[in-house]
Amino acid sequence: MAGARGLALKRPSAIPGFGLALGFTLTYLSLIVLIPLAGLVLKSATLGFSGFWDVVTGPRTLAALELSFFTSLAAATVNAVFGVIIAWVLIRYRFPGRRLLDAFVDLPFALPTAVAGIALTAIYAPNGWIGSLLDPFGIKVAYTRFGIAIALIFIGLPFVVRTVQPVLEEFDRELEEASATLGANRRQTVFRVMLPSLMPAILTGFALALARAVGEYGSVIFIAGNMPFYSEIAPLLIIIRLEEFGYAQAAAIGTAMLLISFGLLLFVHLVQAWQRRRFGNG
C-alpha cells in the first residue's frame, strides 16, 4: 500500500469531489490563463528568433523597455527605503491615528489605476497643488520621467510595507536585548542585527513592487506625456502596435515583458529559498 501510494496520482481520501473540483480547476485555468498565454508566446514565435530579436531590440522598443525597467527600479528603491520606515513605525511605535494610517497603506490596491493616474497628473501638473510649488524652481514632474516614477511609487508602496510588516512583527526582541547586553548601541543593533534579518522580506517586497511597476499602465499613461523615445512605456507601445495591427510585434514586446517579470519572480523565489535554508523558518 505504501509503495502504491508513492506512485499514485492522488493519495486515498474519504472526502468526495476530487475529480469534479480538480477537473473544473484545470479546465478553467487552461481556458482563461494557460491557453491564452501560450497563444501569446506562439504568436511571437511566428517572427522566428531573429525576427523576435529585431522587434525587441528595435530602438523604439528598447527605449520603452529601458524606460519601464529603470523608472520601475527607481520607484521600487524609493519604496524599499520608505516602505521599511513606514512598516517600522506602524509595528514598533504607538501613536494616535496609527491604525488609520495602517489601513490607508492599502489604498493603491483598492483605487483604480486610471483614477490614481488622473489625480496624480492633476497634482503634479504645473498648475497643480505640488506642481505649482515646484514650477518656480524649473522642476517639471508631470509629462516627464519623474512623473512616471511618482505614479510607480504610488502603486508599489504597499508591496514593501506589507511584506516587511509581518516579519518585523515576529522579530524576536530577545535578539535586540542580547545585542544591547553585548554592548551594541541602538544604531548598531538596528543596522547590524535587525536589518540583515529583514533583508529577505525587503528584497521580496522590492521585487514584487518592481514586477508590478514594469507592467503598470493605467496610473502611468496620464502623467507620462507618452513621447516616443522619452516617456513612452513598454505597455503603451504594445497598444500602439496592436492598433497598427502589428499583432506579432505586440506579442513579441509582451513576451519580453513577461520574461522580465518571471525573472523577477524567480529572484523572489530564490531569495525565499535561501532565507529558509539560512534561517530555517519553513
Place this chain on the structure above:
Amino acid sequence: MADVAVSPSVVLSLRGPSVTTEKPAVRVTLIVISVIFLGVFLLLPLAAVFVEAFRAGVGAYFAAITEPDALSAIKLTLLVAAIAVPSNVIFGLAASWAIAKFEFRGKSVLNSLIDLPFSVSPVISGLIYVLLFGAQGYFGPFLRSEGIQIIFALPGIVLATIFVTFPFVARELVPLMQEQGTQDEEAALSLGASGWKTFFKVTLPNIRWALLYGVVLCNARAMGEFGAVSVVSGHIRGKTNTMPLHVEILYNEYNFAAAFAVASLLALLALVTLVIKITLEWRYADQIVASRRH
C-alpha cells in the same frame, strides 16, 4: 506626537528604556517622515479626486454622473463585475477544495499557476485575448463567419476582467482551508451527510469571512480594471465603455470636472472596499489567514 507610548518590553530591558527602541527624537522623526510620505503619495491624490470633481459645482457633478454615457458605463461596469466575480468565486471554491482537501501530484505547481495572472501586465492580459479572438487573431476568421463578436464587445471585457481578478478568491481560500484540514468534513460524512451537504453546511460556514474578503477585493479590481479592459473594449461610447474607460475619454476631451466626477465614484468604491477589508481583518483575523498579503 508627544504621547508616543512606551513599548512593553521596556520592563524587561537591561539598560533603561532605550534598549529595544529608538530615542524619542528618532521615533518622532520617523513617524513624521511616514505621515508626510503617506500624506503626499496617498492622501493627496485621493483628496484631489474629490476636490476636482466638485470644482465645477454640485450641479455639474450630478449632471456628469447621470448623463446617458456615464450611466451606461456604470451599468456595464456592474454587469461585468456581476459575471466575472461569481465566475472566480466558483473557480476559487473548486481550486481550494482540490488543493486543500487532497494530496496529489503537481499540487504545488497548480498552486503557483493560480497566482500567475498577478505577474502579468494588465495590457498583456488584454492582448492575449485580442491575439485569440481579434479580427486577425487565431479564431478571428471563424468568429467572423459565425457572426460572433468577442473583442470590442462584452465577452472580451468579461474575459479580460476574469483574467486580472483570477487569483483573488482562490488565494484567500487555499491557505485557510489547508489550515482547517479535513476533520470537520470527515465527521459530517461519517454521520451520513452527502458531499454537497457537507460542503454547504460545514465547509462554507467555516470559510465565509475569508470568502467575503476575497470577493470584496476581487470586486474592487473587477470594477476598477483599466489596462486590460482598455485593450479589448474598443472604447465605443455608450456601448463598450466601462467606468474607468469613461473617465479616460472624458479626461482626454479636457472635460476634467466630469472625468473626476466619475472617478470620484470609483474612489468611493475604493474607500468602501478598504473599510470592509479592515473591518473583516479586525473582527475575523483568525478566520482570514492571508490578511497581511495584500
